[in-house]
Amino acid sequence: YHHHFITETVYAHGETHYEKEIRVPWIIRPPKSFLNRIQKKEFKDQVSLLSLMPTLLGLNQIPYPQGKLKGNDYSNAIFGEKGQEFEPVIYTEGRFSESVRTKDFKYIRRYPGYDLVRRTKEGSPHKMPEELYDLKKDPEELQNVSAVDFQLLSEARSILKENQLNKNAFFLRLPKCEKICEREIQLFT
Known part of the structure; x- marks a missing residue:
């Protein structure tokens, strides 16, 4: 996998949004105690790194508030039960x-x-x-x-x-400068 960033791309990882740079293997090596329960070994469709935490919690049967984490819990599908197998977006x-x-x-x-x-x-x-x-x-x-x-x-x-992810964001509307100028910027009013 490491050769991907050295020989096959123009930019380093995270520089663009092209498949060669954002399509990264999502590999989980389970403990031996899980091996006999695992049915789904590969997901062909797209999944997101945002789903890593809900999936790990689900695999370990650790409860979490459903609305607090973004992403999907793929643990049911991994164990061969009916469950999410991809993310539409x-x-x-x-x-x-x-x-x-x-x-x-x-x-x-x-x-x-x-x-x-x-x-x-x-x-x-x-x-x-x-x-x-x-x-x-x-x-x-x-x-x-x-x-x-x-x-x-x-x-x-x-x-x-x-x-789009909900972030702590603020927007600045600055007056147009015709020449080199200095501006006072107030972030919070």
Whole structure:
């Protein structure tokens, strides 16, 4: 697995939202006492790291408040019982960017300023504020359809908005500067 970050990608892990960098094995080695109970050894569909904690708690039969943890508990499926086996939407955050992935598409949105800190493979500033890939037609993520498939783009934006993590956030609205200027910024009023 370690070769993945050294030889196969352009960026380090967490730099982009492309499959080669975010599709990471999720491997759990159970204690020997669990081995005879395990039925499901591999999940083919997408799962999120957010589901690690609920799954580990479920495997160990440790109760937890259901509304407090994001993600799914896959322990029932692992033990061969009926239960969740995939996540319909995966939300990821990166440096100056965020994305959602479904089985059908991936949508990447970059924050203002991304082009100042990230470059393309060729070394020029990265100028795409949005990327949208139809994963059924283009699993290699080579054709950005954000400029041509407006219906899918609208759906993707909506799904991103629904799945953004709730964070302690504040927004600054700064007056436009025509020249070099100094601003007093008040974070809390």
